[in-house]
Amino acid sequence: MREQIRAVIAEHARLSTPIDQLGDDGDLFAAGMTSHASVNVMLALEDAFDVEFPEALLRKSTFETVSSIEAALFELTVSV
Amino acid sequence: MSEVEVTHATGRGATPAAGDPGRSRERAGVDHMVTATPLWFGPEHRPLFGWVHGPADRRSAGAVVLCPPLARELACAHYTYRLLAEELAEAGMLAIRFDYDGTGDSAGSERDPGRVAAWLESIGEAIALARRCGVTNVSLVGMRMGALLAAVAAARQGGVDGLVLWDPLASGRSFLREQSALQRLRSDLKPLDDGRVELPGFVYSAETVAELGALAMPEPARVPRRALVLTRPERTPLNGLIERLGVEPELGEAIGQDQLLEVEPLYHEIPKATSARIVEWLGKEEAEPRVELNVPVRDRASFHHDGARLTERFVWLGDVSMFGVVTEPEQRLDAPSIMLLNAGNDWHVGPNRLWVDVARRWAALGFRCLRFDESGLGDSPARPGVRSHVVRLPETFEDVHEAQDSLEPGDPTNVIMVGLCSGGYQALENALVRPARGVYAINPILHFTPPELAWGPMDPRRRICFPSSSLVSAYRNIPGLAPLRRGVRGIAWRALRLLHRDRDPSSWLDELRESGVRVLVIGGENETRPFGTPAGTGDAELVQIEVVPGLDHALMPAWHRDAVLQRMTEHLVEHFAPGAGSRPGRPSA
Numbered sequence: 001m002r003e004q005i006r007a008v009i010a011e012h013a014r015l016s017t018p019i020d021q022l023g024d025d026g027d028l029f030a031a032g033m034t035s036h037a038s039v040n041v042m043l044a045l046e047d048a049f050d051v052e053f054p055e056a057l058l059r060k061s062t063f064e065t066v067s068s069i070e071a072a073l074f075e076l077t078v079s080v
Numbered sequence: 081m082s083e084v085e086v087t088h089a090t091g092r093g094a095t096p097a098a099g100d101p102g103r104s105r106e107r108a109g110v111d112h113m114v115t116a117t118p119l120w121f122g123p124e125h126r127p128l129f130g131w132v133h134g135p136a137d138r139r140s141a142g143a144v145v146l147c148p149p150l151a152r153e154l155a156c157a158h159y160t161y162r163l164l165a166e167e168l169a170e171a172g173m174l175a176i177r178f179d180y181d182g183t184g185d186s187a188g189s190e191r192d193p194g195r196v197a198a199w200l201e202s203i204g205e206a207i208a209l210a211r212r213c214g215v216t217n218v219s220l221v222g223m224r225m226g227a228l229l230a231a232v233a234a235a236r237q238g239g240v241d242g243l244v245l246w247d248p249l250a251s252g253r254s255f256l257r258e259q260s261a262l263q264r265l266r267s268d269l270k271p272l273d274d275g276r277v278e279l280p281g282f283v284y285s286a287e288t289v290a291e292l293g294a295l296a297m298p299e300p301a302r303v304p305r306r307a308l309v310l311t312r313p314e315r316t317p318l319n320g321l322i323e324r325l326g327v328e329p330e331l332g333e334a335i336g337q338d339q340l341l342e343v344e345p346l347y348h349e350i351p352k353a354t355s356a357r358i359v360e361w362l363g364k365e366e367a368e369p370r371v372e373l374n375v376p377v378r379d380r381a382s383f384h385h386d387g388a389r390l391t392e393r394f395v396w397l398g399d400v401s402m403f404g405v406v407t408e409p410e411q412r413l414d415a416p417s418i419m420l421l422n423a424g425n426d427w428h429v430g431p432n433r434l435w436v437d438v439a440r441r442w443a444a445l446g447f448r449c450l451r452f453d454e455s456g457l458g459d460s461p462a463r464p465g466v467r468s469h470v471v472r473l474p475e476t477f478e479d480v481h482e483a484q485d486s487l488e489p490g491d492p493t494n495v496i497m498v499g500l501c502s503g504g505y506q507a508l509e510n511a512l513v514r515p516a517r518g519v520y521a522i523n524p525i526l527h528f529t530p531p532e533l534a535w536g537p538m539d540p541r542r543r544i545c546f547p548s549s550s551l552v553s554a555y556r557n558i559p560g561l562a563p564l565r566r567g568v569r570g571i572a573w574r575a576l577r578l579l580h581r582d583r584d585p586s587s588w589l590d591e592l593r594e595s596g597v598r599v600l601v602i603g604g605e606n607e608t609r610p611f612g613t614p615a616g617t618g619d620a621e622l623v624q625i626e627v628v629p630g631l632d633h634a635l636m637p638a639w640h641r642d643a644v645l646q647r648m649t650e651h652l653v654e655h656f657a658p659g660a661g662s663r664p665g666r667p668s669a
Binding site: 055 | 262268315341343
């Protein structure tokens with residue numbers, strides 16, 4: 001799952017720091033991800049994992065790091 | 081202030097009126113003359129606003145109706161649509177730009193009921209307008225939600241020749257989802273708990289949310305003759321939208337959409353390659369004979385707002401005929417006129433359409449209000465030899481002066497200037513050159529790089545700008561310094577004020593006080609920090625600096641807009657409505 005998340009981030013987050021130089025807890029917003037890019041990441045993750053982020057997860061902290069995205073996706077895929 | 085010299089539309093066709101300056105543009109070393117006529121059309125009691133662009137010889141074989149996106153994307157695309165319309169006219173076509181009911185300059189609000197039906201009816205009215213101009217062959221172009229609405233309108237209405245879907249959305253639901261997620265991820269706002277949904281800069285009612293949720297491309301009832309679909313490869317698939325067109329479309333890439341819609345407005349780039357492809361595609365099958373165009377002229381509209389009957393009319397301001405809209409009540413107070421300045425490179429409807437709300441609300445209170453585009457922005461031409469679509473040019477000083485002269489020729493100081501961001505800055509600067517009765521500056525930015533520094537010294541009229549230096553830019557852009565910057569903002573501003581003592585707000589705010597200019601600055605912590613705590617001399621109450629903690633710079637959240645509008649309205653009524661207790665002294669001219 002983590003590698004797939006990283007692939008989505010690499011394609012959609014438009015980071016100023018390459019994703020392979022960021023750890024799983026590296027702040028994606030601090031690395032240059034804009035709010036528009038974070039929406040693109042969200043939509044691409046929904047396509048890639050066939051899920052839909054509910055209202056409760058639509059907040060910055062969900063998309064802040066690879067780890068936080070993974071935790072959210074885990075919650076969604078387990079609960080489906 | 082010249083007006084289009086034609087009275088109310090009667091349905092009688094007329095060529096663009098005398099007094100209509102038309103628009104000329106120079107490109108690639110060749111003069112391309114096209115006409116551009118603003119007009120009201122559609123229902124008399126609920127007028128729609130639009131522009132008709134046509135070839136200089138007033139003859140065309142086909143018309144193109146440009147269906148705009150919705151909400152914040154509408155503002156991002158406005159200037160691109162203007163250029164596209166001008167290019168279509170240069171290519172020999174009639175192009176109609178318009179604002180849906182409750183958007184842009186058109187009557188109504190996004191809070192009204194029946195939005196989706198009203199937007200589709202607006203497209204129908206624009207198609208009818210094209211036909212009233214004399215053209216039978218009508219094509220539609222739509223971007224994002226404008227594409228979906230155009231496709232639905234074409235399928236329901238029929239008779240559409242070409243259909244261009246530019247970066248289309250597959251459904252109303254995907255629009256709501258993308259835009260509401262953007263608002264949530266941008267500001268970490270909590271969702272509204274009454275069924276309304278907040279998008280960046282706008283709020284849709286529960287009814288509109290339900291209508292949008294049900295909006296998708298229907299089975300093809302009436303099929304356009306041909307279609308062009310331009311998409312972003314990286315975006316979500318279109319879920320059958322193409323299959324439901326009923327015609328095999330030409331497919332292509334929507335190049336440059338991310339740089340148009342997904343960057344801060346000040347930095348967006350016009351997708352010229354995509355525009356050029358659309359113009360070429362629409363122009364390549366011009367089978368009909370060219371007919372003489374008769375553009376119906378209707379330069380003023382009357383409608384009810386906040387229980388008052390208002391009139392809106394077009395005005396042309398200054399040397400280059402800047403475009404503006406004046407909103408007036410039936411009975412005007414003996415009070416200063418209101419001037420609403422451009423915010424960044426947004427057009428004259430203001431940030432998130434706030435200037436339209438302000439103009440109509442304050443006109444209902446008895447004030448005359450002007451919203452206009454400074455030269456080179458929005459719907460106004462640039463000054464000769466000056467680049468278009470550049471913010472904070474030195475020429476803005478002349479633009480504002482000329483608008484003052486036009487609005488209040490007897491006493492140009494009898495105005496209240498209102499601006500946000502660059503507009504707030506400019507209002508303060510202009511009031512130092514020529515006093516005004518009042519200035520409302522929302523989130524003014526005093527620290528920036530004036531564009532003229534790219535070719536010479538800073539304009540000497542700039543009294544309050546703290547010009548950015550390369551050292552400051554480097555300090556701002558080093559990623560690792562972000563936490564440090566947050567901690568030392570106050571110290572940094574104190575240092576800047578020491579370095580530029582002559583630009584310290586405490587000195588020029590005193591000057592405004594002494595001229596009798598009543599100043600209200602409303603801003604977040606960052607935007608008001610440069611003002612420090614002005615001690616002031618004389619009537620301290622004349623200058624008010626009000627900090628609203630957490631105020632969003634562009635007023636994207638609804639409560640931020642509501643709070644600012646309410647505060648300005650209270651101040652206006654208290655200080656500028658005749659009979660109010662404390663009136664400022666008349667400034668010296």
